[in-house]
Amino acid sequence: MEPTAHSQQEASTPCSTETAEDLTSMLNAAVRDSNVEDVLEVLEKGADVNSKAESGWTPLQSAVQANNEDLVRLLLDKGACPHARKDNGGTAFTEAAIVGNVNILQLLLDRGLNINDHDDNGFTAFMEAAWYGKKEALEFLYSKGANVNLRRAVSEEKAKLHKGGATALMDACRKGHFLVVKTLVQEMGADVNIRDNKDRNALIHALKQGCTKERYESAVSIGCFLLDCRVDVNSKDECGKTALILAVEMQSPDLVKALLEKGEIDIDDADEEGNTALMVAVEKNDYNIAKLLCEKGARTDVGNLIAVANRNRAHNMARLLRQYNARFVPETLTDWEPNSKRWRDQLKKLYKIYRPTIGKLKTFQYIQQRIQNTSQGGIYLGLHGGMEVAVRIRRSTEGDKEKRFFEQCGNCEHLLKLFQFEKAEGYMYLCFPLWEKNLEEHLQEPEDQMDYKDALRMIFQAVRELHSLGFAHQNLHPSNFFIDLGGKIYLADFDNKRKLIEGKKELVNSDLEDLSRLVLYVLKGGRKPLQQVSTKDLAADSPDYQEALDLVSSLLSHDERGLEGLSKHPYFWSKxxxxxxxxxxxxxxxxxxxxxxxxxxxxxxxxxxxxxxxxxxxxxxxxxxxxxxxxxxxxxxxxxxxxxxxxxxxxxxxxxxxxxxxxxxxxxxxxxxxxxxxxxxxxxxxxxxxxxxxxxxxxxx
Structure with a gap:
C-alpha cells in the first residue's frame, strides 16, 4: 500500500527533541571540529549563534581560535556578535591577535571593534600579539592605530595589589620574542622605560625569565639590545632585584659585563634580602662573574662571603675573595624597634638588610618600601642616622629648588619640614620626619576616631601658613595631608602644583574652594570621593550642622574675612x-x-x-x-x-x-x-x- 502524501510528510520531518543546551553543545563541538556542514545543520535546528559554552566561549570565538576564516565569515553572516565577551572579558578580536590572523582582525575591525579594547586583565589585541610573538598581526594592528605604549588597565582592587600596568614591549620581553622586541622599539617607538605596577621596566621583564634554559639566549639578546637603547638599568623587580643581580642569577657574563659598562649602575645595590650581585655570584659559585665584579670594585665587606664559599667547598672562590680583602666576620646585629606602627615591619627589614648608605641615609628604592606615589616619583622609607624618615629622591637641580622651598617651611607648625638631605651621583635625597598615614588613608579606616573639628583646625592653619609664605597650593587633596603618630597634621606639595600668589587673588580663591570640598570630605569621614561630596552629605542632626553649612558657604563665596578670619568661624568654637x-x-x-x-x-x-x-x-x-x-x-x-x-x-x-x-x-x-x-x-x-x-x-x- 502506497503511503499518503500526509504520511510521507510526517516521515520526512525530523523529530527534534534537542534542548537549547543540547544545541549549544552540538554547535560548539561542530565549530571546534571546523565542520561547516554540521554548523549549518545545528543552526538550522534553531541553535543560538551567540550561545555560550564553558567559560563563556561563543561559536565565533571558537572559530577564531581554530583560525578558520571561512567559518568566521559564516558565523558573522548568521548574526554572530563580534563584541561578545568570554568570562574573562576577552573577545573574538583579542583571540584573533593570539592566532595572528590579519584577515580575521581586519574582518572584525570592519564590524566596529575598538582596536584598543581590552579584557578584564587589561590585555588588548596588540598586547596579545606581542605576548604570542605574532609579528605580522602586531604590525597590522600598529598600522590601524593601536596604542603601542598602552599600560595594562586593571581593576582598582588589582592595582592595589600592584598587578597590571605592563605594556606590549614588556610582554614580548617576558616571552623572549627578540624580533618582536626590535620591531616594537625600532619601528613603532615603544618606550623602553615605562614601568608596570610593580615598578619593573622591559629589561627586568626580559631578565626575569632568563634563568630558564629555553629562554636564556633570547633574554641575553633582548637584554643587550635594550641596553643599546638606553634602558634604565636601575629598575628593580618586585623583590628588589636589579638587572645586574638578575643577570648574575642567569650566570651570563656577557650581560653582566654590558651592565657594568653602564656608568650609572650601582654595583653594590642589594635586593630585599640584602643580597648584592657579588653575593649571588658567590652563592652560585660562578668564579668568572665573581672575578669580574671584584675587578669592577664590588664591596667584599658585606655579607659573609667567605663562609658561603667555604660552604660550597669553593676554595678558588675563597682565595679570590681574600685577594679583594674579604674577611670572615661574625654578624652581630642588635635588636631594634621602630617608633612607627604602620611601617614597623618594613623599617625592621630595612634596618637588618645591607644597603649602601648615602651619607648617613639608608634607603631602598623599591616598591615594598614605597609609602606614597606622586606624579613626580615615589616617597620611600629611610633611616637617617637611625632616625625614621620619608625619602624624596630628585635630580640635583630639581632637588635644590625643593630644598629651598621646604627650608622656608621651617618655622611653620603644620607644613611638612625638611629634616636632612644627602647628595650622591647627581641626585638629592630629601628626608622628612616619617608620617603614619595621609588624611585619605586615615579617614577610610573603620577604626577612625579622628576629631574632625580639630583636624580641620590644623588643615586651615596649614593652608594659612602656606599663603603667608606667598604660595597657593592648588591641589588640596586629602592625600597631601600627612598625619604623624601623635595625630598632628602636616601639608605637603610633592606634586609641585603650588604657585606664587603675587597678588593673584584668583589663586587664593581657588584654594578656598578646594578647602570647602575638603571640609565636606572630612565631615563625611572620607566615605565619598572628594569631587562628589556636597552639603547634602552633612548630617542634619549634627550639633555643628548649621555652622558647617555656613563655613562651606563662606569659603565658596570667597568671603572677605579670608582664611585668617574664617579660622575663627563659629564652627571651630566649643559648645x-x-x-x-x-x-x-x-x-x-x-x-x-x-x-x-x-x-x-x-x-x-x-x-x-x-x-x-x-x-x-x-x-x-x-x-x-x-x-x-x-x-x-x-x-x-x-x-x-x-x-x-x-x-x-x-x-x-x-x-x-x-x-x-x-x-x-x-x-x-x-x-x-x-x-x-x-x-x-x-x-x-x-x-x-x-x-x-x-x-x-x-x-x-
Whole structure:
C-alpha cells in the first residue's frame, strides 16, 4: 500500500527533541571540529549563534581560535556578535591577535571593534600579539592605530595589589620574542622605560625569565639590545632585584659585563634580602662573574662571603675573595624597634638588610618600601642616622629648588619640614620626619576616631601658613595631608602644583574652594570621593550642622574675612564658647534704644529662624522665667532679642527647678535652637555698626 502524501510528510520531518543546551553543545563541538556542514545543520535546528559554552566561549570565538576564516565569515553572516565577551572579558578580536590572523582582525575591525579594547586583565589585541610573538598581526594592528605604549588597565582592587600596568614591549620581553622586541622599539617607538605596577621596566621583564634554559639566549639578546637603547638599568623587580643581580642569577657574563659598562649602575645595590650581585655570584659559585665584579670594585665587606664559599667547598672562590680583602666576620646585629606602627615591619627589614648608605641615609628604592606615589616619583622609607624618615629622591637641580622651598617651611607648625638631605651621583635625597598615614588613608579606616573639628583646625592653619609664605597650593587633596603618630597634621606639595600668589587673588580663591570640598570630605569621614561630596552629605542632626553649612558657604563665596578670619568661624568654637557668646550679646545691647536694629543689617538675607521660639521652649521654663518669685513679671516676645535676654537671665540667675528640668543650659539651648548661634553671629558681622560684637576669642582655638 502506497503511503499518503500526509504520511510521507510526517516521515520526512525530523523529530527534534534537542534542548537549547543540547544545541549549544552540538554547535560548539561542530565549530571546534571546523565542520561547516554540521554548523549549518545545528543552526538550522534553531541553535543560538551567540550561545555560550564553558567559560563563556561563543561559536565565533571558537572559530577564531581554530583560525578558520571561512567559518568566521559564516558565523558573522548568521548574526554572530563580534563584541561578545568570554568570562574573562576577552573577545573574538583579542583571540584573533593570539592566532595572528590579519584577515580575521581586519574582518572584525570592519564590524566596529575598538582596536584598543581590552579584557578584564587589561590585555588588548596588540598586547596579545606581542605576548604570542605574532609579528605580522602586531604590525597590522600598529598600522590601524593601536596604542603601542598602552599600560595594562586593571581593576582598582588589582592595582592595589600592584598587578597590571605592563605594556606590549614588556610582554614580548617576558616571552623572549627578540624580533618582536626590535620591531616594537625600532619601528613603532615603544618606550623602553615605562614601568608596570610593580615598578619593573622591559629589561627586568626580559631578565626575569632568563634563568630558564629555553629562554636564556633570547633574554641575553633582548637584554643587550635594550641596553643599546638606553634602558634604565636601575629598575628593580618586585623583590628588589636589579638587572645586574638578575643577570648574575642567569650566570651570563656577557650581560653582566654590558651592565657594568653602564656608568650609572650601582654595583653594590642589594635586593630585599640584602643580597648584592657579588653575593649571588658567590652563592652560585660562578668564579668568572665573581672575578669580574671584584675587578669592577664590588664591596667584599658585606655579607659573609667567605663562609658561603667555604660552604660550597669553593676554595678558588675563597682565595679570590681574600685577594679583594674579604674577611670572615661574625654578624652581630642588635635588636631594634621602630617608633612607627604602620611601617614597623618594613623599617625592621630595612634596618637588618645591607644597603649602601648615602651619607648617613639608608634607603631602598623599591616598591615594598614605597609609602606614597606622586606624579613626580615615589616617597620611600629611610633611616637617617637611625632616625625614621620619608625619602624624596630628585635630580640635583630639581632637588635644590625643593630644598629651598621646604627650608622656608621651617618655622611653620603644620607644613611638612625638611629634616636632612644627602647628595650622591647627581641626585638629592630629601628626608622628612616619617608620617603614619595621609588624611585619605586615615579617614577610610573603620577604626577612625579622628576629631574632625580639630583636624580641620590644623588643615586651615596649614593652608594659612602656606599663603603667608606667598604660595597657593592648588591641589588640596586629602592625600597631601600627612598625619604623624601623635595625630598632628602636616601639608605637603610633592606634586609641585603650588604657585606664587603675587597678588593673584584668583589663586587664593581657588584654594578656598578646594578647602570647602575638603571640609565636606572630612565631615563625611572620607566615605565619598572628594569631587562628589556636597552639603547634602552633612548630617542634619549634627550639633555643628548649621555652622558647617555656613563655613562651606563662606569659603565658596570667597568671603572677605579670608582664611585668617574664617579660622575663627563659629564652627571651630566649643559648645561653651557658643553659649557664652549668646549670653554676652544681651549685655552688649540691653542699653541700646533700638535693640532690634542690631540684627537688621543693611544687606541681611536671613530671617530669624525661630519666629515662634516661645512655643518651642519648655512651657514650665518659660512660665518660671516670666513669673519669678522675687522679681517683676515680664512677658517674653518672639523676637531674637528676647530669646537672648532669656538665655542670659536664666544663666545669670540660676533656678534649681529649671536646671533639674533641662539639665545643662548650653546643651539644652544649642540643641533646641541649633541655628541661633550662626544667625546671631552673621547678623552682627554683617551690620557695620555692631560687627565688633561678633569678635570672639575661643580659648579652645
Amino acid at each position: 561653651q564658647t557658643r553659649f557664652k557668646f549668646l549670653k554676652s550679646i544681651w549685655n552688649k545691647i540691653k542699653d541700646l534704644s533700638n535693640r532690634k536694629a542690631v540684627f537688621q543689617a543693611p544687606n541681611a538675607t536671613e530671617s530669624f529662624p525661630y519666629p515662634l521660639w516661645t512655643e518651642q521652649i519648655d512651657k514650665d521654663v518659660l512660665n518660671i522665667m516670666e513669673n519669678p518669685r522675687k522679681g517683676r513679671l515680664f512677658k517674653y516676645s518672639n523676637d531674637v532679642t528676647d530669646l537672648l535676654r532669656l538665655i542670659r537671665n536664666l544663666d545669670e540667675h540660676p533656678n534649681i527647678g529649671i536646671s533639674n528640668r533641662i539639665g545643662d543650659h548650653a546643651e539644652y539651648f544649642l540643641k533646641l535652637f541649633p541655628a541661633l548661634t550662626i544667625y546671631v553671629y552673621n547678623s552682627l558681622r554683617q551690620n557695620p555698626e555692631y560687627s565688633h560684637f561678633a569678635d570672639v576669642q575661643d580659648p579652645s582655638l
